[in-house]
Amino acid sequence: MNETKAWSVNGFIGIILSLLGIGLGVLLLIQEWFVTGMIVVIIGILFSSTITIIQPNEASVITFFGKYAGTIRKSGLWLVIPFSTRKKISLRVRNFNSVKLKVNDVDGNPIEIAAVVVFRVVDTYKALFEVDNYHKFVEIQSETALRHVATKYPYDRYEGEGSSLRGNASEVAEELSQELQERLSVAGVEIMEARLTHLAYSTEIASAMLQRQQASAILSARQKIVEGAVGMVQMAISQLEADGLQLDEEKKAAMINNLLVAIVSDRSANPVINTGTLY
Helix, strand or coil: CCCCECCCEEHHHHHHHHHHHHHHHHHHHHCCCHHHHHHHHHHHHHHHHCEEEECCCEEEEEEECCEEEEEECCCEEEECCCCEEEEEEECCCEEEECCCEEEECCCCCEEEEEEEEEEEECCHHHHHHHCCCHHHHHHHHHHHHHHHHHCCCCCCCCCCCCCCCCCCHHHHHHHHHHHHHHHHHHHCEEEEEEEEEEEEECHHHHHHHHHHHHHHHHHHHHHHHHHHHHHHHHHHHHHHHHCCCCCCHHHHHHHHHHHHHHHHCCCCCCCCCCCCCCC
16 A cells, blocks of 8 residues: 545634634533533534644654544645544655674675665655654665675775775665665655765774785886886887997897886986996
């Protein structure tokens, strides 16, 4: 069953009828029409008890002797079914910040992860009657979905291509939103956004993983330096040959060795002046 619109009329009409009923009943009591006067007064009081106020972005769920009678979403003063029970529920956009969860990524590395979920109620019937407590339901299902998504990706990709929690945060957040919507649709909740707010290795392996990241960064930098050094050596030899200076293979090898050592070394090169010949 889904949300339906409840019967209601303008609440000011109810106020007028209530005042008229109470006034007429009091008048009849004064004229000693006790039974009729009491009945009219009770009817007037009954009208006043059926008046409800709806705030903006709020809904009132009406139940009549245990049966769902509908929902009023429009803000204002309304007259509803007599002897009905009214339960207010907020339709405002709300946030849920998960606690930091410790889970294992797809590679088995323990990580800490947390997320913020932006949601709102779109079906008041499901929110109140399909789940016991939709606030708690959103909290538990959000943490469950976050754990499930986190176990499908590695924390980072050091080799090869593929998605990771750190490198593809937008894609991970989109998948988390979709999974949350599937889980929370039974509670009449719409997921507007889900984003990771915390992502880190657990403390027991954080230092080791930091060293691995540093080693990977150094290796990548060295590769770039070597590629640039080789290009500079090739350019230098080509320029010398274009200027008419012919070098044999042994001189080329010595020149290449000296240039690569000077460029690739992480320390300043100390030049050695050769006063003799190469041979």
